[in-house]
Structure formats: C-alpha cells, structure tokens
Amino acid sequence: MRILTGTCHCGNLNVSFETELDPAGMVPRACQCSFCRRHSTAAVSDPAGTLTFRAADPAQLNRYTFGLRSTEFLICRTCGVYVGAFMPDGDGAFANVMAGVLDARDEITQPPVPVHRSQENFEERQARRRIQWTPALLIQESR
Numbered sequence: 332m333r334i335l336t337g338t339c340h341c342g343n344l345n346v347s348f349e350t351e352l353d354p355a356g357m358v359p360r361a362c363q364c365s366f367c368r369r370h371s372t373a374a375v376s377d378p379a380g381t382l383t384f385r386a387a388d389p390a391q392l393n394r395y396t397f398g399l400r401s402t403e404f405l406i407c408r409t410c411g412v413y414v415g416a417f418m419p420d421g422d423g424a425f426a427n428v429m430a431g432v433l434d435a436r437d438e439i440t441q442p443p444v445p446v447h448r449s450q451e452n453f454e455e456r457q458a459r460r461r462i463q464w465t466p467a468l469l470i471q472e473s474r
C-alpha cells in the first residue's frame with residue numbers, strides 16, 4: 332500500500348489516502364452537479380483503500396451540504412479549498428478525494444471523465460458510493 336498525502340492550501344485539512352492504485356492509472360471523475368461544475372472537480376477513489384481526513388482546527392472545516400444532503404462537501408473555511416466528498420453511512424463513511432489536493436497530483440495524468448448523476452435518487456446514490464468510493468474517516472483534532 333502506498334499512502335498518498337495531501338492538504339488544503341493553508342494546511343488545516345490533511346488527507347491521507349492509502350491505496351494500491353497507481354496514480355498514473357487513476358481516471359478522475361468530473362462530476363457535473365451544480366456544485367462540482369463550479370469547482371471543476373476531478374475526484375479519485377479506491378474501494379479497496381482507506382481515506383482519512385484530518386481537521387487541525389475543526390471550526391475551520393465547512394461540511395457543506397445541499398440537495399439530497401446525502402454527502403458533505405469538505406471545504407476549508409480559511410483557504411477555500413474543497414478537499415473531498417464525505418458520506419457518513421451507519422457507523423462508517425465513504426469518501427472521494429480531489430486529485431488536485433494530493434501531493435501526487437502531477438502523477439494523475441489521465442483526463443477527468445465527466446459523470447452525470449442528477450437522475451439518481453438518495454438510495455441509488457448511497458448504493459453507488461458504497462461500491463465506488465473509499466472507506467473513510469474524518470478526524471477532528473481539537474474540540
């Protein structure tokens with residue numbers, strides 16, 4: 332397993348992505364929802380990996396939701412960087428990470444593929460993420 336690390340711009344939000352996938356083989360998904368279009372997102376995930384988000388200052392973590400509210404868009408309030416989408420699911424969670432926040436971003440050379448999800452209902456969206464996204468943790472360091 333390789334650990335791909337990353338941060339938001341100011342360093343408040345840290346990402347640790349354990350995966351056996353080669354970054355050069357990852358095909359980022361460019362979600363076409365109204366939020367992701369505004370950020371030109373390119374998301375990666377690995378169902379066999381693990382994704383850990385850490386907020387050094389949880390007060391500066393914005394867990395933005397909209398629409399079906401099935402996922403939280405993790406955004407740093409200090410620097411404005413969107414690091415990944417996080418879906419709490421029972422005792423666990425699933426998430427993806429934005430390719431651009433990873434230190435290995437330059438190794439992810441495949442062009443993002445546009446994906447359209449607006450036809451999915453809440454249950455379909457959850458089911459897809461359980462298969463496609465990465466088992467994830469969100470750690471809020473101080474409180």
Ligand SMILES: [Zn+2]
Pocket residue numbers: 339340341342343344407408409410411412
């Ligand atoms: Zn930040």
